[in-house]
Amino acid sequence: MDIVTAQEMYERDQAAAEAGLAGTMLMENAGRAAAYDLVKHIQKSDRIIVWIGAGSNGGDGFVIARTLLNLGYTAEAVQVVPDEKIKGDAAVHKQIFQASGHTVKKWTDVEDAEGYLLRADVSIDAMLGIGVQGDLREPYKQIVQHCNEASLLRLAVDLPTGVPADEGVEEFTAYKADYTSVIEAPKLSAFLQHTQPWYGQWSVVEIGIPSQVSPAVRRSMWTVEDVKRTLPSRDDHSHKGSHGKGLVIGGSLLMPGSAAMTSRAALRSGAGLIAIATEEGAVPSISPYVQEATFVERETMELSAYDGVAAGMGIGRGADARALVHHVVTHTKGPLLIDADGLYVLKDFLGKLEKREEPTILTPHPGEFAHLTGRSIKDVLLSPFSLAEAFARRYGVYLVLKGPSTIITAPDGEQRVDVTGNSGLAKGGSGDALAGILLTMLMQSESMLDGLSSGCVLHGHTADRVVQQGRSKVDLLATDVIEGLPGTFRTLSSSIT
Ligand SMILES: NC(=O)C1=CN([C@@H]2O[C@H](COP(=O)(O)OP(=O)(O)OC[C@H]3O[C@@H](n4cnc5c(N)ncnc54)[C@H](OP(=O)(O)O)[C@@H]3O)[C@@H](O)[C@H]2O)[C@@H](O)CC1
Ligand SMILES: Nc1ncnc2c1ncn2[C@@H]1O[C@H](COP(=O)(O)OP(=O)(O)O)[C@@H](O)[C@H]1O
Numbered sequence: 001m002d003i004v005t006a007q008e009m010y011e012r013d014q015a016a017a018e019a020g021l022a023g024t025m026l027m028e029n030a031g032r033a034a035a036y037d038l039v040k041h042i043q044k045s046d047r048i049i050v051w052i053g054a055g056s057n058g059g060d061g062f063v064i065a066r067t068l069l070n071l072g073y074t075a076e077a078v079q080v081v082p083d084e085k086i087k088g089d090a091a092v093h094k095q096i097f098q099a100s101g102h103t104v105k106k107w108t109d110v111e112d113a114e115g116y117l118l119r120a121d122v123s124i125d126a127m128l129g130i131g132v133q134g135d136l137r138e139p140y141k142q143i144v145q146h147c148n149e150a151s152l153l154r155l156a157v158d159l160p161t162g163v164p165a166d167e168g169v170e171e172f173t174a175y176k177a178d179y180t181s182v183i184e185a186p187k188l189s190a191f192l193q194h195t196q197p198w199y200g201q202w203s204v205v206e207i208g209i210p211s212q213v214s215p216a217v218r219r220s221m222w223t224v225e226d227v228k229r230t231l232p233s234r235d236d237h238s239h240k241g242s243h244g245k246g247l248v249i250g251g252s253l254l255m256p257g258s259a260a261m262t263s264r265a266a267l268r269s270g271a272g273l274i275a276i277a278t279e280e281g282a283v284p285s286i287s288p289y290v291q292e293a294t295f296v297e298r299e300t301m302e303l304s305a306y307d308g309v310a311a312g313m314g315i316g317r318g319a320d321a322r323a324l325v326h327h328v329v330t331h332t333k334g335p336l337l338i339d340a341d342g343l344y345v346l347k348d349f350l351g352k353l354e355k356r357e358e359p360t361i362l363t364p365h366p367g368e369f370a371h372l373t374g375r376s377i378k379d380v381l382l383s384p385f386s387l388a389e390a391f392a393r394r395y396g397v398y399l400v401l402k403g404p405s406t407i408i409t410a411p412d413g414e415q416r417v418d419v420t421g422n423s424g425l426a427k428g429g430s431g432d433a434l435a436g437i438l439l440t441m442l443m444q445s446e447s448m449l450d451g452l453s454s455g456c457v458l459h460g461h462t463a464d465r466v467v468q469q470g471r472s473k474v475d476l477l478a479t480d481v482i483e484g485l486p487g488t489f490r491t492l493s494s495s496i497t
């Protein structure tokens with residue numbers, strides 16, 4: 001499913017119009033689809049207010065109110081702006097609403113705003129959508145504040161009023177939705193840390209725009225269904241060499257667990273062979289947790305003898321770690337993933353990445369990405385899509401920017417978003433497990449972007465399954481996720497089990 005900016009959404013509407021789907025048709029489709037989606041959250045006995053704004057989002061509101069009334073719900077359409085502001089497609093649907101025998105109420109006629117809201121059980125916000133610019137003006141601001149304070153169910157259409165569709169906007173006032181019915185395609189703000197909470201839960205309704213006429217967008221969600229579709233199958237005649245021989249360069253005396261978890265996660269994801277290059281003294285602490293792995297010395301490791309290398313977890317941030325990562329970056333010929341401490345020391349010679357011919361994969365969390373880019377964490381969280389794209393293009397790398405919504409970017413700027421996982425993963429070790437899964441995926445996948453995206457979903461989806469099946473978000477450990485992988489593979493593909 002594509003993820004769009006406001007501009008890309010307007011281009012899609014325009015393309016639909018050129019294909020003969022008039023704006024009023026799309027509005028009818030959007031309003032009806034949203035109404036049928038929203039009623040899943042509404043009881044027949046509920047009293048509903050549909051707030052209608054000046055643009056096409058308000059037009060959707062007239063269709064929604066008419067559909068709800070047709071279905072026998074108790075709904076009032078409240079227009080929050082003067083009549084002359086209702087124009088174009090929205091005016092057509094206002095007329096149909098009135099011709100159906102319904103009355104449009106005006107917010108200006110309401111004397112007792114609080115009492116008015118007290119009488120409602122459900123509020124549907126069809127005031128503003130992707131057309132919002134700057135901070136909310138009156139009367140929107142006042143209505144939004146009243147709604148946010150009232151104890152009722154807050155539903156929204158496309159976007160909660162006031163939430164910007166795109167990234168980069170820090171300050172705004174907005175309607176705090178419990179649930180949002182998103183029209184046609186999710187907008188960037190549905191994935192950003194500072195805007196996503198305003199949506200509440202959300203899902204997307206389809207409004208009849210043929211995908212053949214939609215302009216291509218190089219940004220999409222990657223889900224469990226995509227993993228099922230693309231997961232490499234395991235050939236009956238395969239041998240261990242067929243599934244990837246990987247090297248994990250990680251761990252140290254004080255941080256042995258990281259290398260153990262990355263290696264174990266790689267093996268549990270199906271790698272054929274895993275070798276570990278760690279500090280000599282750390283071997284006894286690591287080996288009991290990954291008996292299947294072999295160990296190689298860092299001084300003599302043959303970096304080009306592997307199908308994939310993952311480096312950096314638990315190596316520390318001192319001069320030795322820096323020299324190690326420099327050596328790895330300049331001598332590894334195959335695909336190379338760098339994580340954690342490896343990213344920290346990489347900053348000094350980022351330019352070396354441009355010279356690599358085989359894929360480089362960097363897996364920072366926002367703090368590590370801020371360090372790599374010299375930006376603040378706040379900036380990274382405000383504009384992760386554009387910053388990730390610029391970085392991936394500049395250095396020619398695959399960038400896995402981790403978080404509740406993980407953004408995976410290819411060197412050519414194509415982006416995928418993985419929304420699986422839960423706050424149980426916000427714990428040391430989760431990143432190490434992910435790096436191991438990604439190491440295997442990068443060795444086995446025909447498409448690097450598909451493989452990395454699937455690796456992120458395998459990690460998050462497994463965390464979700466393990467929590468559903470008995471662990472809680474409080475006690476979930478990275479090792480639980482690793483040991484949950486077999487259950488995930490079992491549900492994903494019959495050819496694997
Ligand atoms: N064919 C289509 O396009 C389809 C579109 N669809 C739907 O349309 C929505 C997009 O419609 P849209 O472009 O009319 O924008 P929308 O969000 O309704 O707002 C525009 C109004 O907002 C006002 N305004 C702006 N900022 C403001 C502020 N800070 N404070 C106060 N007011 C502010 C602005 O006023 P102005 O600045 O012009 O005075 C203008 O009047 C989209 O989200 C989806 O729901 C679906 O029906 C499918 C087909
Ligand atoms: N609240 C959350 N919801 C979903 N996934 C999360 C959440 N917090 C963290 N994660 C995931 O957990 C992993 C954490 O990685 P990282 O921050 O590198 O952990 P660490 O270095 O502590 O092991 C990433 O895959 C990230 O996407």
Ligand SMILES: [K+]
Pocket residue numbers: 057125126127128129156157158159160161
């Ligand atoms: K809205």
